[in-house]
Amino acid sequence: VKLTELDVVNAFFGFCTPMAGTWPTPLLSLGYQVIGVEAEVITVLDGNDRRLVPDIVCASPILSHSLCVDAKSATVTETQERAYESLTGRTLVTQGLIPPEFDQSSLSNDSLLVTSRDNEPKLHMGLEAINVGLPVVAADESGFDLTRGQLTQPDIHRVFAEGIRLSNAEWPRSFVPFNSRSPIGDAAPIIMRSLLQLVLRQDRFTVVELATLAIRHWDLCGPTEQKSFRKTIRELLWRAEREELSNDVKRTGKEQVWEFVGRKPSSVQYLDAFQDRVSQFVTRLQAGLEFQEGQPLLLSAEVFRDEDE
Amino acid sequence: MDRAPNRPPGIDPRDVQSRRDLARYLDQSLLGDYVMLTEADEFTQVSTFVKSYLIEAHRDSNQELARSLRPIFPEVRTLADPSMMLAIDKKNNAYFADVLDQRFIVLHSIANTSDTDFTISKLVDGSTQGFDRAWMPTEFLLAAQRGQMTGFKFGFERFVQGLWDSETDLLPSTTRNDSTRRARFRLAVSEDVTAERDYAEIQSASVFSGRKALDHIQFSAKVNDDGKKGYISNRVYADGKIIGNGTSIGSHLITVESVLSLYSALISRIEEHSMLWSKTDSGYIHRGEPFMIVFPHDIAISSMPDFVKSIIRPTKPFRLLGLPHRVTDDRIDVEVVDLHTGDPLSMEVTRNWMRIYLPSGSCGNVIARLYSNLQHAMHSSVELVTGDGEIPITRNSAE
Numbered sequence: 001v002k003l004t005e006l007d008v009v010n011a012f013f014g015f016c017t018p019m020a021g022t023w024p025t026p027l028l029s030l031g032y033q034v035i036g037v038e039a040e041v042i043t044v045l046d047g048n049d050r051r052l053v054p055d056i057v058c059a060s061p062i063l064s065h066s067l068c069v070d071a072k073s074a075t076v077t078e079t080q081e082r083a084y085e086s087l088t089g090r091t092l093v094t095q096g097l098i099p100p101e102f103d104q105s106s107l108s109n110d111s112l113l114v115t116s117r118d119n120e121p122k123l124h125m126g127l128e129a130i131n132v133g134l135p136v137v138a139a140d141e142s143g144f145d146l147t148r149g150q151l152t153q154p155d156i157h158r159v160f161a162e163g164i165r166l167s168n169a170e171w172p173r174s175f176v177p178f179n180s181r182s183p184i185g186d187a188a189p190i191i192m193r194s195l196l197q198l199v200l201r202q203d204r205f206t207v208v209e210l211a212t213l214a215i216r217h218w219d220l221c222g223p224t225e226q227k228s229f230r231k232t233i234r235e236l237l238w239r240a241e242r243e244e245l246s247n248d249v250k251r252t253g254k255e256q257v258w259e260f261v262g263r264k265p266s267s268v269q270y271l272d273a274f275q276d277r278v279s280q281f282v283t284r285l286q287a288g289l290e291f292q293e294g295q296p297l298l299l300s301a302e303v304f305r306d307e308d309e
Numbered sequence: 310m311d312r313a314p315n316r317p318p319g320i321d322p323r324d325v326q327s328r329r330d331l332a333r334y335l336d337q338s339l340l341g342d343y344v345m346l347t348e349a350d351e352f353t354q355v356s357t358f359v360k361s362y363l364i365e366a367h368r369d370s371n372q373e374l375a376r377s378l379r380p381i382f383p384e385v386r387t388l389a390d391p392s393m394m395l396a397i398d399k400k401n402n403a404y405f406a407d408v409l410d411q412r413f414i415v416l417h418s419i420a421n422t423s424d425t426d427f428t429i430s431k432l433v434d435g436s437t438q439g440f441d442r443a444w445m446p447t448e449f450l451l452a453a454q455r456g457q458m459t460g461f462k463f464g465f466e467r468f469v470q471g472l473w474d475s476e477t478d479l480l481p482s483t484t485r486n487d488s489t490r491r492a493r494f495r496l497a498v499s500e501d502v503t504a505e506r507d508y509a510e511i512q513s514a515s516v517f518s519g520r521k522a523l524d525h526i527q528f529s530a531k532v533n534d535d536g537k538k539g540y541i542s543n544r545v546y547a548d549g550k551i552i553g554n555g556t557s558i559g560s561h562l563i564t565v566e567s568v569l570s571l572y573s574a575l576i577s578r579i580e581e582h583s584m585l586w587s588k589t590d591s592g593y594i595h596r597g598e599p600f601m602i603v604f605p606h607d608i609a610i611s612s613m614p615d616f617v618k619s620i621i622r623p624t625k626p627f628r629l630l631g632l633p634h635r636v637t638d639d640r641i642d643v644e645v646v647d648l649h650t651g652d653p654l655s656m657e658v659t660r661n662w663m664r665i666y667l668p669s670g671s672c673g674n675v676i677a678r679l680y681s682n683l684q685h686a687m688h689s690s691v692e693l694v695t696g697d698g699e700i701p702i703t704r705n706s707a708e
Contacts, residue, residue, distance in 0.1 A: 013595070016595075017595075017597075017598050017599075017696060018598040018695065018696030018697035018698070019598070019599065019664075019696050020599075020601040020603075020664075020694055020695070020696050020697070020698060022601065022662065022664060033594050033595060033596075034594070034595040035592055035593060035594055035595070036592070036593065093591075096591040096592055097591070097592045098591060098592050099589035099590075099591060099592040099593070099594050100589055100590050100591055101589070101594075170640065170657070170659055170664075172599075172657070172664070173636070173642060173657065174599075174642065174655040174656075174657055174664070174666045175584075175666070177644075177655070189632045189634050189642075189644045190644055192632060192644075193631075193632055193644035193645070193646060193653060194653070196630050196632075196646045197646050197651050197652075197653060200438065200646070200648070200651040201651055213653070216584070216586065216668060217586055219586070219588075219593075220586060220593055265438075266435070266436045266437075266438075268435065268623050268624060271623045271630060271648070272623050275623070275630045275631070275632075278632060279632050279633070282632050282634070283634070286634060
């Protein structure tokens with residue numbers, strides 16, 4: 001199973017968060033906290049500014065150290081990897097990514113590439129070819145292991161050098177359930193859950209209102225990321241309007257403003273039925289099925305039961 | 310000011326303007342000085358219990374609260390004491406709302422319990438968003454005890470589905486989606502001397518396994534009132550109702566205040582663990598951790614979809630909307646909306662536990678509601694812990 005960027009992001013979130021024994025937390029005990037998800041940072045490479053968007057940034061005030069993690073496929077992009085190699089703690093501090101409770105004057109940084117274990121040999125070769133010494137962690141459902149290079153901070157180096165085992169661990173997915181590059185089926189449950197929130201509150205809504213409800217780290221996203229999210233949400237709403245929710249949501253004359261049709265938020269029957277239509281829409285998108293009029297119900301439980309049988 | 314038609318001579322609820330008046334008004338019912346109209350149109354002197362309901366009521370102002378109460382209470386008026394309101398229900402029963410707390414209100418009444426239960430259930434049924442009961446898990450009820458335990462009641466009804474346990478073979482109807490044939494279990498003890506010992510012995514015994522969730526706990530205390538010996542007995546229910554009986558209304562009101570403080574602190578503790586991006590002068594820090602509800606070993610989830618579907622329901626008691634999505638055969642994640650407030654939360658449900666992510670700003674009462682109802686509908690030994698192992702109900706370490 002290939003790991004996605006989100007798998008890596010959620011794994012590192014879990015490493016830094018108390019998880020009651022359901023997920024290893026080796027970074028928590030070293031004081032690491034998550035301080036950024038897809039936050040943009042500019043670094044200088046060969047005299048030119050380069051924009052980087054690490055998937056997740058963790059930092060420890062105890063160790064005065066930050067860790068910029070980027071999930072990688074097997075592909076190497078020379079300028080990007082060299083830019084990560086040049087990224088320093090001072091660069092993060094000057095661009096306002098490091099909270100004041102950290103000792104900003106002494107902050108050191110490591111950039112870390114994380115890849116699926118079966119991609120690791122190819123990534124390794126690619127980095128060798130461009131002569132970049134970034135450390136690489138290979139990951140799969142059994143664990144996370146440092147397979148190349150070393151981290152400058154000795155305690156965090158030891159964690160990955162010894163490896164993080166995942167036996168009896170359940171991968172967290174809810175810290176960051178989707179990003180702007182996720183397939184629409186992965187984004188649908190959260191965005192449409194936010195639509196359920198809105199139907200309880202108001203007759204009309206904007207794409208940005210929906211985005212701020214659906215994406216907890218909306219304020220942390222750079223403008224490029226926010227633009228991509230808005231695009232995903234618009235696409236989802238357009239499909240919903242044409243498909244299962246054709247009698248429930250529609251665009252108004254104003255760009256970006258949508259409205260509910262026949263909204264009855266105090267009626268349990270209405271809410272139950274609306275939830276079923278939304279669930280049908282989400283389940284179908286996740287299954288990659290096209291919409292058909294009069295399609296049999298694909299409500300999640302029934303789908304699961306068929307699979308079980 | 311008109312008197313309520315079914316109000317006999319005595320303290321009229323509309324004459325109550327202060328907490329002192331309220332204490333006198335409630336006291337007459339405890340002491341048997343309360344006179345009510347019988348069906349034969351005759352006045353009779355009776356003693357009634359005082360009912361106090363803890364209600365979570367999100368509001369920005371008391372004016373907004375009054376507006377929200379009016380669909381259920383056609384008459385709502387403020388009193389000279391601005392931290393109190395009088396509300397009259399559709400059957401002309403009087404309720405006094407103590408609105409001193411910013412988040413929770415207490416509704417006191419001396420009307421018949423059947424009437425007050427009905428009115429309160431209408432208030433919290435979701436037709437007006439923002440009202441919810443206080444959901445008191447078993448450990449909470451035990452911690453709320455003041456004085457000597459004089460009674461208790463276990464209540465269990467297996468309306469969570471998709472389960473298998475050793476009892477299922479004995480009670481095959483428990484797996485059916487048929488509310489009229491669900492297994493129900495009630496066991497009540499009301500015995501001044503032995504209740505505490507009975508409770509301890511039943512809790513430690515193997516009988517009634519998984520069905521020992523408290524519906525209510527009753528306790529009493531002696532009160533020395535200017536040399537006169539009195540007593541107060543309070544019964545605290547898992548759904549936030551407190552019934553007082555005895556000779557000291559002051560002791561009842563203190564018990565109500567004590568339970569309210571404990572519950573308010575519990576919900577605050579829960580919300581301390583919610584997830585947020587904390588903004589600093591430069592940058593952000595992610596804080597918070599998920600909650601875990603851990604299922605006991607002597608129960609198994611035989612059907613994950615049925616289990617999840619029976620919890621994610623817009624109807625009472627769970628009152629949740631949600632979009633479940635299958636991760637594996639042994640795991641379903643659910644994006645949930647709490648109908649009490651419209652707030653979001655996420656669940657990762659496995660066969661052994663559920664991990665719950667409560668975003669900052671979402672009302673923590675949903676955790677208490679979910680947990681308390683799972684005690685009463687799944688297994689009384691489910692456990693709630695935070696990510697770092699704290700048991701938020703009693704704030705003890707899980708270790």
